[in-house]
Amino acid sequence: MPLPHRPSPRTPARLQDRATWLVSRAHARSFRLLNAGFEAHGGGLRGYHYRLLAALEEWGPSSQADVGRTTGIDRSDVTAALTELEAQGLVERSVDPANKRRKIVTLTDAGATRLLDLDAVIDGIQREFLAPLTAEQREQFLGLMSLLVEE
Amino acid sequence: MPLPHRPSPRTPARLQDRATWLVSRAHARSFRLLNAGFEAHGGGLRGYHYRLLAALEEWGPSSQADVGRTTGIDRSDVTAALTELEAQGLVERSVDPANKRRKIVTLTDAGATRLLDLDAVIDGIQREFLAPLTAEQREQFLGLMSLLVEE
DNA sequence: AACCAATGTTGGTCCCACCAACATAGCCGA
DNA sequence: TCGGCTATGTTGGTGGGACCAACATTGGTT
Numbered sequence: 154m155p156l157p158h159r160p161s162p163r164t165p166a167r168l169q170d171r172a173t174w175l176v177s178r179a180h181a182r183s184f185r186l187l188n189a190g191f192e193a194h195g196g197g198l199r200g201y202h203y204r205l206l207a208a209l210e211e212w213g214p215s216s217q218a219d220v221g222r223t224t225g226i227d228r229s230d231v232t233a234a235l236t237e238l239e240a241q242g243l244v245e246r247s248v249d250p251a252n253k254r255r256k257i258v259t260l261t262d263a264g265a266t267r268l269l270d271l272d273a274v275i276d277g278i279q280r281e282f283l284a285p286l287t288a289e290q291r292e293q294f295l296g297l298m299s300l301l302v303e304e
Numbered sequence: 305m306p307l308p309h310r311p312s313p314r315t316p317a318r319l320q321d322r323a324t325w326l327v328s329r330a331h332a333r334s335f336r337l338l339n340a341g342f343e344a345h346g347g348g349l350r351g352y353h354y355r356l357l358a359a360l361e362e363w364g365p366s367s368q369a370d371v372g373r374t375t376g377i378d379r380s381d382v383t384a385a386l387t388e389l390e391a392q393g394l395v396e397r398s399v400d401p402a403n404k405r406r407k408i409v410t411l412t413d414a415g416a417t418r419l420l421d422l423d424a425v426i427d428g429i430q431r432e433f434l435a436p437l438t439a440e441q442r443e444q445f446l447g448l449m450s451l452l453v454e455e
Numbered sequence: 456a457a458c459c460a461a462t463g464t465t466g467g468t469c470c471c472a473c474c475a476a477c478a479t480a481g482c483c484g485a
Numbered sequence: 486t487c488g489g490c491t492a493t494g495t496t497g498g499t500g501g502g503a504c505c506a507a508c509a510t511t512g513g514t515t
Contacts, residue, residue: 172445172449173430175453176449180331185472188501223316227502227505228464229467252462254462286451368494377471379495380474405481407493407494
């Protein structure tokens with residue numbers, strides 16, 4: 154009777170209590186869920202697109218550079234993602250007449266609608282992601298993560 | 305007096321309380337720290353290499369497929385990373401005489417030593433990463449993350 | 456006018472995660 | 486025993502997120 158040779162995916166001891174490892178695993182899980190959600194209901198959009206739409210909705214028309222700074226996305230990535238959003242009619246770009254270097258990005262009605270759709274999808278994913286925790290633990294989790302993330 | 309036009313990197317409201325967003329930010333920060341650490345003291349190794357060395361140290365010589373299963377790393381990525389580790393003399397690969405498909409991977413002394421070095425680097429990064437939290441909060445954080453990550 | 460800084464764009468890199476296909480080797484049931 | 490299935494290691498590829506370098510254009514400063 155041969156050995157099965159099918160070790161379950163355990164975790165090396167030196168990893169399983171390290172914060173960076175746990176964060177990495179949590180991120181991998183979160184990322185998988187988000188990818189599946191975007192794949193199923195995202196209409197070809199990804200995380201960058203959602204972040205950009207959210208920033209535009211919250212702070213109104215801005216230059217690409219400002220959008221990049223508020224979202225923490227690199228200028229070059231902002232350019233690429235906005236081109237894709239523009240192709241779907243979700244944002245509009247126009248040269249700032251007061252400063253011809255800048256392009257003012259504006260959320261369209263279609264973009265605002267799409268953002269709401271994505272909100273719903275992402276809210277569902279939050280529940281799935283946080284399923285292992287009780288309501289109280291979720292509170293704690295969000296609080297601790299906020300501390301860990303600021304700057 | 306012209307407007308500064310330098311918005312600080314805030315976070316859209318619909319993002320800042322979502323668990324997946326916070327995890328993504330925490331992971332980005334953790335990843336930056338780890339990258340910097342590996343860059344400075346990692347001798348060209350990366351996360352995959354550390355995970356593989358750790359698994360070999362803990363569970364002894366194993367086939368590549370088993371190492372991949374225990375670490376959660378894809379077979380193909382295991383192959384590539386092991387080739388790099390082998391080139392540095394940190395692991396050895398030999399065909400399993402009892403099953404010529406399999407390659408048994410063994411940690412060398414140099415590999416074990418290197419693993420200890422990396423442990424020290426990564427421990428330092430844990431402190432840096434967790435700096436915003438009190439000791440008690442760190443305990444809570446690790447506990448909650450473990451729940452969230454399970455399987 | 457000369458210099459420097461900001462902007463948008465192009466075109467890269469890197470790491471992690473994942474997938475498809477393939478040759479080889481072992482296994483198992485008919 | 487043969488045929489088919491699975492496991493293994495390898496090659497090569499995809500995709501997302503995060504970055505970086507260089508460049509032309511435009512503004513602002515001195």
